[in-house]
Amino acid sequence: MHNLQARSATLLFSGTSSNFTIIKSPNKNISGGLTEVETASVVQWLFQQPELNLTAADDAGEWDNTIFLVELTRPNKSDVLQYLDHDHPPPRRYAQVVLDVRATLDPYYAELLVGPLPITNKSTTTWVPLEYPYTRKTQGRIRNLVADHDTIYSEWLYKISASIVDITLDLFNGTVLGLNNDTIRIPGIDPLWQDDGRIIRWGTFWNLPVDDFDASSILPLGLIFKSDITGRDPSKWKLEGWLYNNIFYETTNAFRKAYYSPGFATWARTDQEGPILSEDQKQPPVMVAPSGARYALDTEQKYVTWMGLQEALSHYAETDPVQSSTAYLDSYYGFGPYTFELVKGYDCPIYATYLNTSFYESEATHTHIDSLCLFEYDADYPIQRHTNPSYVSTTKNIYLILRPVSTIGNYDYTISYTFHLDGTIGIKVRASGYIQAAHSAHSAHNTNYGYPIHSALSGSMHDHILNFKADFDILSTANSIELTSLPPSNNKNDAQHINQDARNAYGEYRGYRILPSSSSSSGGGGTNHLTIINSSTLIHAAHWSEHDIQITQHHDHESRSAYPYNNQDVYNPMINFDEYFDGEDLSQTDLVVWVNLAMHHVPTTGDLPEYGDDNCGGGGESRRTVNMVRVGFGDEDVVEEVETFGQARERMEVVVRPVEEVLWGYCSCLSLNEIPSIKGVSVAPGATPLTLTPWPAKFAAHAFVMPNTACLLTVYDTYPGLAWKDAVEHRFTITPRPSLAVAGLNC
Numbered sequence: 106m107h108n109l110q111a112r113s114a115t116l117l118f119s120g121t122s123s124n125f126t127i128i129k130s131p132n133k134n135i136s137g138g139l140t141e142v143e144t145a146s147v148v149q150w151l152f153q154q155p156e157l158n159l160t161a162a163d164d165a166g167e168w169d170n171t172i173f174l175v176e177l178t179r180p181n182k183s184d185v186l187q188y189l190d191h192d193h194p195p196p197r198r199y200a201q202v203v204l205d206v207r208a209t210l211d212p213y214y215a216e217l218l219v220g221p222l223p224i225t226n227k228s229t230t231t232w233v234p235l236e237y238p239y240t241r242k243t244q245g246r247i248r249n250l251v252a253d254h255d256t257i258y259s260e261w262l263y264k265i266s267a268s269i270v271d272i273t274l275d276l277f278n279g280t281v282l283g284l285n286n287d288t289i290r291i292p293g294i295d296p297l298w299q300d301d302g303r304i305i306r307w308g309t310f311w312n313l314p315v316d317d318f319d320a321s322s323i324l325p326l327g328l329i330f331k332s333d334i335t336g337r338d339p340s341k342w343k344l345e346g347w348l349y350n351n352i353f354y355e356t357t358n359a360f361r362k363a364y365y366s367p368g369f370a371t372w373a374r375t376d377q378e379g380p381i382l383s384e385d386q387k388q389p390p391v392m393v394a395p396s397g398a399r400y401a402l403d404t405e406q407k408y409v410t411w412m413g414l415q416e417a418l419s420h421y422a423e424t425d426p427v428q429s430s431t432a433y434l435d436s437y438y439g440f441g442p443y444t445f446e447l448v449k450g451y452d453c454p455i456y457a458t459y460l461n462t463s464f465y466e467s468e469a470t471h472t473h474i475d476s477l478c479l480f481e482y483d484a485d486y487p488i489q490r491h492t493n494p495s496y497v498s499t500t501k502n503i504y505l506i507l508r509p510v511s512t513i514g515n516y517d518y519t520i521s522y523t524f525h526l527d528g529t530i531g532i533k534v535r536a537s538g539y540i541q542a543a544h545s546a547h548s549a550h551n552t553n554y555g556y557p558i559h560s561a562l563s564g565s566m567h568d569h570i571l572n573f574k575a576d577f578d579i580l581s582t583a584n585s586i587e588l589t590s591l592p593p594s595n596n597k598n599d600a601q602h603i604n605q606d607a608r609n610a611y612g613e614y615r616g617y618r619i620l621p622s623s624s625s626s627s628g629g630g631g632t633n634h635l636t637i638i639n640s641s642t643l644i645h646a647a648h649w650s651e652h653d654i655q656i657t658q659h660h661d662h663e664s665r666s667a668y669p670y671n672n673q674d675v676y677n678p679m680i681n682f683d684e685y686f687d688g689e690d691l692s693q694t695d696l697v698v699w700v701n702l703a704m705h706h707v708p709t710t711g712d713l714p715e716y717g718d719d720n721c722g723g724g725g726e727s728r729r730t731v732n733m734v735r736v737g738f739g740d741e742d743v744v745e746e747v748e749t750f751g752q753a754r755e756r757m758e759v760v761v762r763p764v765e766e767v768l769w770g771y772c773s774c775l776s777l778n779e780i781p782s783i784k785g786v787s788v789a790p791g792a793t794p795l796t797l798t799p800w801p802a803k804f805a806a807h808a809f810v811m812p813n814t815a816c817l818l819t820v821y822d823t824y825p826g827l828a829w830k831d832a833v834e835h836r837f838t839i840t841p842r843p844s845l846a847v848a849g850l851n852c
């Protein structure tokens with residue numbers, strides 16, 4: 106008991122857990138990332154290379170070159186296998202560097218390979234363009250379409266909005282001029298339109314939230330304009346027109362004749378709202394770990410940091426040009442910088458192990474404290490159970506979970522990697538946050554792409570697709586894929602990743618089954634079917650999103666399915682996943698499985714203010730619960746408020762008793778109460794045969810709280826404080842009329 110308290114206290118108050126067993130891993134993690142010292146040495150070396158013409162990030166303007174990213178070049182699998190399986194020395198380490206080259210008329214991102222590391226003898230260190238991992242062969246370079254981000258706002262967007270300030274004041278009682286008292290913002294589409302060599306940006310007016318709730322994406326005002334921002338010279342950019350009330354005006358003057366009322370209020374709060382649900386202020390159940398952590402970690406080697414996520418896509422549909430042109434490829438924004446500290450007791454149990462994550466930005470290594478959690482959990486059902494005439498046996502379904510949460514713009518992705526007793530490895534992604542919705546001025550005449558969900562708001566339908574790489578080797582690198590079809594076919598086959606040279610005791614190939622939509626112990630959910638095929642927005646930038654499962658032969662130069670700046674050149678992206686498919690043989694060779702998790706998101710009123718996962722809205726009625734928390738932190742990142750909305754502040758010692766104390770009371774016997782007579786009793790269809798139950802009405806009434814779904818209810822009366830023997834004596838079986846029992850079979 107004291108141990109448990111001590112562990113919990115450590116977790117609660119220091120935020121760093123140390124209750125796992127500390128081990129030394131047998132091998133060095135050669136994919137574990139650069140150390141801070143290595144990163145610093147690479148940055149210093151880069152600044153000494155005059156041909157790169159670098160400026161420190163803090164001093165740089167739009168016409169300077171900067172270091173965008175420094176990280177470890179993932180070693181080639183071929184080299185890693187030599188190291189792991191054949192005692193070769195570890196592969197030499199190189200840094201992968203991305204430069205943001207803007208001191209030129211045609212700005213671009215440049216990939217460099219720098220090394221070998223460590224940089225001890227500076228004359229042997231070199232940089233070369235990094236091209237081999239990319240299907241695009243342009244010396245590791247891809248253009249940067251947002252090099253003039255600040256100028257686009259100061260010299261273009263704010264000037265355009267200033268030219269109609271009388272209209273924004275009249276329509277929205279607001280302005281967007283780049284000033285502190287702006288009430289509106291002007292986000293644009295992503296990717297930008299890139300057809301015929303022109304760069305087109307649709308800009309949309311969104312109200313800024315009036316409080317701390319980050320709700321811009323559900324506050325569109327229905328005013329949209331089109332700009333041609335090709336090139337770096339603002340004097341050559343062109344305003345191509347306004348879209349307002351579903352009418353396109355080619356000039357600002359033509360648009361001035363329009364009128365529209367926004368009709369928005371402050372309904373985007375995520376705090377507790379409405380009458381509190383009965384009993385809800387009591388603390389809900391919590392999990393405890395009586396023996397502490399049951400795993401061992403080598404935190405030094407960071408064995409858990411690289412888990413296969415390639416890209417996350419949110420592809421929208423709508424009649425308006427902003428929503429219909431929106432297809433976020435989230436690695437462009439980055440996952441690491443937005444993987445913030447987890448909320449203990451909400452994102453993960455209090456008893457979890459919390460680990461830090463790091464990322465590079467502006468000549469510094471930044472660390473998010475406690476941003477990755479690791480814990481065991483008990484599923485709410487056993488992994489095995491059976492009753493036979495002489496015993497019942499059942500096995501707990503305990504699984505290990507690794508979980509980060511990344512907040513990218515309006516979305517929070519909770520990604521759970523789960524490891525199960527039967528060997529299953531699962532990935533579950535949950536999305537929550539604010540949807541990005543459309544002003545119904547543009548969708549009122551066409552509900553094909555979303556339902557009206559608020560005044561003047563249409564919930565644009567969209568798909569979320571996340572791609573993961575699974576490079577398993579089944580007992581060697583020589584593997585195959587076996588398909589099992591289950592007619593009548595729905596054009597879906599079960600796929601097994603197998604080794605045809607390795608059979609089990611029954612002559613079958615050994616391997617893993619791949620279940621993109623699993624209802625196994627890894628949990629349900631997953632792909633229904635993918636709809637992002639032939640995207641006119643993404644062109645060639647995300648062909649990985651078109652099938653549930655895709656299998657390629659392993660090649661060191663095909664290390665990823667996506668590239669963070671693919672959105673900068675959708676016709677000629679750095680990685681075009683389609684080019685990985687060239688008819689190569691997939692039998693008994695080294696295979697890579699690329700799997701997609703996907704969800705169709707058809708927003709309903711329950712998605713406001715925020716949506717949740719599994720068709721279980723994070724908004725609407727769910728705002729009535731008090732089982733939520735809002736941790737307020739100011740500009741100094743110091744906690745100023747922990748708002749728990751009136752939840753009971755229970756403080757109790759948990760007594761964990763040996764399970765035997767309960768199970769000696771198990772009784773497989775049948776408690777029979779014969780029905781005295783059914784003569785003369787008439788029960789109308791759907792009515793409850795209360796008269797047939799000879800037990801006290803109190804229990805009978807309780808049993809029929811759901812009269813039409815009560816097939817055969819066994820009520821266990823559990824008096825608080827009574828031991829198991831009493832409980833058995835108070836066990837009842839309510840037997841409905843036979844005809845009703847049959848009618849209720851499909852309950």
Ligand SMILES: [Cu+2]
Nearest residue numbers: 540567569706
């Ligand atoms: Cu969504």
